[in-house]
Amino acid sequence: MDRRLSRAARRVCAGLGLTLALVAGALAPASADAGAAPADTARTEGDAVRIMPLGDSITGSPGCWRALLWADLVEAGHTDADFVGTRPGDGCGFEYDGDNEGHGGFLVTDVAARGLLVDWLARTEPDVVLMHFGTNDVWSGVPTETVLDAYGVLVGQMRAQNPGMRILVAQIIPMDSDRSCATCGQGVEDLNAAIPAWAEAQDTAESPVLVVDQWTGFDADADTYDGVHPSGSGDRRIADRWLESLLPLLA
Template structure:
């Protein structure tokens, strides 16, 4: 065969192969595994264990995951790397309250998780009046609701981080009792289709050094939480089949806007558990419209009030402070003007003083600096008598 013939044969073979490659159907990327972090303020604000866990999963090869939930922290953790902002953490909420008020099903319907990471129970400890069996019954109801939404959901339940006696005298022992009961409870409820894995977040965590207030983690505490979550999460990720409707966000940043309840700092719970059985259901929308105030350097501070729950003679409120400018801020002050004689008795994530009808809240040491677009929140307990109108709220940057 001549050289020219060989060249023609080779070229023809190449064209046939190329035609075959072009004609092959495109293979779509596998659906992302939808992971929902579920919890209270330890998950919500700032909840930076989520950022640290996301980063470790990504750098360890678990890249096809999507954190989901109806709340976004807006990047408030600011760890220096990208992470997925979405979660289902709600400051001040208890496991018994979420179960009693059937708050989980709509969250599940919106998020459609394949995996749920649950750190709940801290807000059930305050006051020491909820028995361990009642807390576990709430856990059982929540698991049933998860499985009703997705029969193959995989659940990672945390043995929760400790609480210090300085924050709550009865809480340390109650946390130990709950954590001791969780493995047996999980073993009795796990199934092959929907396994429950226990993540031990209690061991090695020091409430004195790993939190800022005896309850909410500092950066070292969040790192310990992420390290403890990691092996349990990777265990359930192995072999999990994403739900057909699941699809990953285009980028680590969420497509939804920052929820008013998103927080860039932790939200300490009151000495009672108002979200368990309030006389009115917790409000999911702000009770007043946001108000903005120009501050030094042209920065705009926006404050938004939300009634979390209300019961006889008292209520729990929350204020979100947001930096609505293009420049970072270093400190903030919020002012609440009450019109119904309300008196603030307890607050967390801010130092609150009250003179007459006006309560002034100043940031804590850890949540004063807000990046552009960033937010944080503080909560409080106050008394009320015959009426409880929403306060007028403003804020300003130093």
């Protein structure tokens, strides 16, 4: 754990005490996709900004970039940031707001086809979505255009729940073809190359769609432990990229 993280953890445990009814379910370990946490949906004026991390195992199992990002937001003074989702967080070495919508093994195309996001949104009512989704689709050989169509379905569902939804979509982290599938490396590149134009077409003033580059500079050898899932250094890189894009929205 780096010194920056230690400072954030001490502030969390000591100074913030924490205003963390947020943390309630965060320390319970979560298996692949069992034990969905009950969601609180009561909203009042002046509520915290509700942020949904959305994706597959890179987001949810354990997805410790979320813990780092939450600690960074607290350190930056955003103690009102409330991570939301129907799933609790895994242990990442310190207390944090672990709620998320990261479902190990899920394909974004399947989530769109089955309408699963509609219920997750209704139960958690996010204001901001951080979406890193599509790794399993690439591994399964799903064409880029099909993945983008699924992204569009999810954006429509987000806006049906909240017309002012702010949507951050990641160009996903690379995969090592030697440790995943032979076509995975190129598949990720193809998807990421297509995301900016897709996002521009989806973007509106009321509900912006912002691209977050999680791909550039991410080393699948050094920053993953298996060619797919982020290691400690990968979690740090992912958290930093989300933070850079989130801070202007929360200012």
